Amino acid sequence: MSGLLELSELTVAFGRRGARPVLDGVELSVGEGEIVGVIGETGSGKTTLARTAVGLVPPRSGRVVFDGREISGLRGRALRAFRRSGRLSYAFQDPLRALDPELTVRRAVAEPLAVAGDLDGAEIAARVDEALETVGLDAARLGDRLPGAISGGQRQRVLLARAIVTRPRLLIADEPVSALDASNRNRVLRLLDRLRTERGMAVVVISHDLSSLAGIADRVAVLYRGRVVEQGPVREVFGxxxxxxxxxLIASAPSVRAEGGPGAAALRPSAEPPAWTAREGxxxxxxxxxxxxxxxxxPASGxxxxxxxxxCHRVPEWRGLVAAATAQGPPELVAAAGETHKEAGRPPALSRTSEKG
Ligand code: SF4
Structure with missing residues (x-):
């Protein structure tokens, strides 16, 4: 069964031909009413993925299909009409930069509806009130303020109100809680969950914060240097x-790390990588x-x-290597790693003896 949003073999590259793609063969599917998390460190391609999915960045190859219609091939008037429809909405990452400092809260939230041009002034005002109420903001108190006169948490919720005012079927929220304190973070995460439950809205949450996703996402995709290296149900992937x-990633995030899972030390290389890793493989x-x-x-994603x-070529065995090395103790772990490095064509790790000596 096809998802609401389907990314197939999506490749995006900037600059000269031959440069490493920012996204490379990405496959991702988001179903109706589903919350999908996209995680990865800075520079992994998360924001480019979001911007390509909503039509802000043209892919070099591959397809973006939303609700059965290919949108990656849209250009000019057809693309503008699709984006104005607001059915696929994008909440930008940085509220301070995304919000016009000279537009009041009310006008900022109304703008997508005004651009779409389908509603009259009274209908737009009612929808703006509804969107602000949904995100927990008091329209009467805050509606006439400028972005600089409200708090960071309120600005984040104004961005979300602006993104949902068109009643989208799918919302892509880019780092929606990264700049928030714990109480505002929980409030925004609960809001995203509520939008899915009450409106059947699908949500893609882009984040580097695993604990935020653990509580609300159904599935998660892990992005590394432009490739989806793993995806699946969030409990199973994190567990x-x-x-x-x-x-x-999980070993470095104590809040989501399962008891007994491998520690970060066992997952870091103990020697220089082989030279070929800089450019291939x-x-x-x-x-x-x-x-x-x-x-x-x-390795292909399979x-x-x-x-x-x-x-990964070694899905069936790498966990066993960690378990065996951990059981045998640190000196054997170093020796075993040395064998692996030799096979890969790189210098062996230093043994504990040679480190001392
Ligand atoms: S074992 Fe090989 S294929 Fe798997 S992640 Fe490591 S380098 Fe990549």
Missing amino acids: RPLHPYTAL CVFAHRCPFVIGSCRTA PVGEGRTAA
């Missing part, structure tokens, strides 16, 4: 990651402690269980 990069090879010669061929995919 038992199948890609070494996902495992490292698996995107994670330069940081992967399990790299071997066959990783020089980039099914690794019910509803899960991972792009």
Whole structure:
């Protein structure tokens, strides 16, 4: 069954031909009323993914299909008409930069409806009040203020009100809680969950904060250097990651790390990466402690269980290597890593003896 939003083999590159793509063969599906998290560190391509999905960035190849219609091929008037419809909405990352400092809260939220041109003034005013109320803002008290005269948490909610005022079927929220304190973060996360429950709205939440996603997302996609390296149901991915990069992210986030999961130290390479990792092969090879010669061929993303995919040649065995090395103790872990490095074509790790000596 097709999802509401389908990204297929999506590749985006900026600048000269031959430059490493910002997104490389991304596959992602979002169903009706589903919350999908996209996680990854800064520079992984998360924001480019969002901007490409809503038609702000043209892909070099691949397809974006929304509600059965391909939108990646739209240009000019057809693209503007689709974006004005507001059915696929995007809440930008930085409220201070995304909001016009000279537009009051009420006018900022009304703008997408005014641009669409389908409603009269009274209808727009009613919809603005509804959107502000939905995000928990008092329209009478805050509606005439400028963005600079309200708090950061309120600005974030104004951005969300602006994104939902068109009653979209899918909202893409880019780092919606990154600048918020704990209480405002929880408030915004509850709001996103409520929009899904009460309106059946699908939501894509882009975030580098795993604990935020753990509470609300149904599924999660892990992005690394423009590739989706793993995706699946959030509980399963966070509970038992199948890609070494996902495992490292989770090991570095105590709030979501499952008891007994591998620690960050066991997931970091103990030697210089082989030279080839800088330009070819698996995107994670330069940081992967399990790299071997066959990783020089980039792994395809493939099914690794019910509803899960991972792009790693060593899914069946790397967790066993960690468990065995942990059971044997640190000196053997270093020695085992040395064998792996030799096979991959890089210098062996220093043994504990040589480190001392
Ligand atoms: S394919 Fe190789 S280098 Fe890439 S994550 Fe898997 S083991 Fe590591």
